[in-house]
Amino acid sequence: MIKSGKRLGPRKIYSEDFKLRIVKLYESGKHSVYELEKIYDISNQSIYKWIYKYSKYNKKSVKVVEFKDSQMNKINEMQARISELEQALGQKQMNIDYLEKMIELAKQEYNIDIKKNSNTPHSGGSKTTKKN
The missing domain is CATH 1.10.10 (Arc Repressor Mutant, subunit A)
Known part of the structure; x- marks a missing residue:
């Protein structure tokens, strides 16, 4: 004792x-x-x-750090989430490229400028009208 x-x-x-x-x-x-x-x-x-x-690899001047299972799970979940977001970003970029190509074709084929120009007058749809 x-x-x-x-x-x-x-x-x-x-x-x-x-x-x-x-x-x-x-x-x-x-x-x-x-x-x-x-x-x-x-x-x-x-x-x-x-x-x-x-150990041949770990010496006194080097600190050994190990991840606990919960930390490894969190890292794996974050890596999976990054992959999902990268895939979603790629799909959005493909949609943007497709729409830009459609705008370009509309201008070439039908001579329609879908993109708004800065000198185009604003539509009057949002103005209030006077009642008679």
Whole structure:
């Protein structure tokens, strides 16, 4: 017992081979630190220490950052939304191109200028009329 009255659990000591195996599992990309923590009942602090100590890729000066599942889901949802918006934008651009071509054909075939010119007089449809 310690001064606060809490009991400390037994301290776990892991072999060098076990630590290396955990780091290899992490580096292979098959498991995240969170998954290894749950599977092997090891604190994530211990796993990160081992990664910094034994990893070929992650050194002390480099901070290891992992996305939680909810963050990855959010990123995937945002990427899907971006794809939807890009597709909608492409369809709108095709509609604009089609309408511009129709305006051009109307001018060529029927000599009708559908686009409003700045010198065209405004229609009187919106003016109020006097009652007699």
